């Protein structure tokens with residue numbers, strides 16, 4: 453999407469919002485029906501909840517697999533989807549869908565990073581139909597909910613990234629978070645050449661450092677623990693409770709923290725002029741709440757024949773779809789994707805009767821499947 457000028461997307465293509473299992477399988481179904489599609493996801497990788505919430509866990513209720521690791525399922529679905537040659541835009545969040553007078557939709561997206569920095573890099577593109585496969589919401593960085601944070605963002609306060617500044621000299625860096633991302637940032641700072649290194653590094657985590665999930669994580673944990681023993685980084689159990697901005701100036705001098713082992717409400721000041729918050733990601737529904745699709749409790753009502761929302765041309769599948777008897781299971785998303793893809797043919801091939809074809813015996817589909825390209829991303 454980023455290389456397209458505003459409003460100039462290819463006509464006759466479909467947008468899939470969400471690269472979770474439902475969105476990925478939908479791309480395959482659209483490919484069988486010759487409907488070109490683009491997939492956009494706010495995460496940096498495909499897989500939706502399978503990637504973000506339980507990548508290394510085995511799933512036992514996918515038909516045909518006694519068990520399959522969540523991340524492997526996402527990878528296989530992506531390979532299968534190559535029949536549609538979908539374009540994939542990661543790290544982008546769809547923020548608006550507007551019906552266009554020509555019958556399609558103008559869809560606006562922003563980079564997920566820009567959402568947390570309140571920067572504007574919005575782009576708009578035209579699509580013939582939109583499929584919302586947005587699960588439990590757009591995954592985005594968890595932000596601090598403290599007074600004064602907004603004025604500090606991008607200068608003294610960063611989320612999950614090490615700012616690109618020429619030197620960390622004279623910086624007292626506070627990293628908030630006990631997971632792999634926080635450790636990785638700590639190690640990058642610890643590895644700075646002496647002349648560019650921060651004056652001081654603190655790491656603050658509510659419950660201390662989390663146990664390692666993989667080998668890379670273990671190596672990071674080991675480096676940080678060694679550095680702590682050598683007095684090069686201080687590790688505290690606690691949370692940030694506020695910021696000290698002298699004379700109302702927009703300049704950070706110190707951070708208020710509350711330590712776990714101290715009495716409740718006992719705050720102390722920690723000298724710090726650069727804060728990096730790594731509190732992970734959480735799903736956000738905000739963009740979708742304003743799309744006038746009748747969202748209730750995080751789900752959008754659809755009919756069970758077409759999986760179309762109350763706005764013709766906008767389909768909803770997977771965890772975000774709501775109808776009597778809905779189950780938030782991957783296999784249900786596969787069924788919904790199949791029926792929604794067939795229903796969307798009304799918009800792509802108006803007036804044409806679409807016959808059901810089997811992948812085992814349809815010469816057209818067999819030819820198409822034999823050409824199925826390998827993923828390029």
Ligand SMILES: Cc1cc2nc3c(=O)[nH]c(=O)nc-3n(C[C@H](O)[C@H](O)[C@H](O)COP(=O)(O)OP(=O)(O)OC[C@H]3O[C@@H](n4cnc5c(N)ncnc54)[C@H](O)[C@@H]3O)c2cc1C
Nearest residue numbers: 470472473474494500501546586587589590591770771782
């Ligand atoms: C711990 C756990 C274990 C589970 N185990 C099982 C199991 O054993 N079997 C089973 O069947 N199910 C299981 N589930 C449920 C299963 O993961 C979900 O049903 C499934 O992921 C839903 O797929 P989806 O494609 O609808 O949505 P998701 O997987 O949630 O993917 C939606 C994607 O859309 C993206 N998105 C949302 N809004 C936007 C936007 N505005 N712009 C751009 N991108 C957006 C999100 O970032 C996300 O990546 C489990 C869930 C959890 C949390």
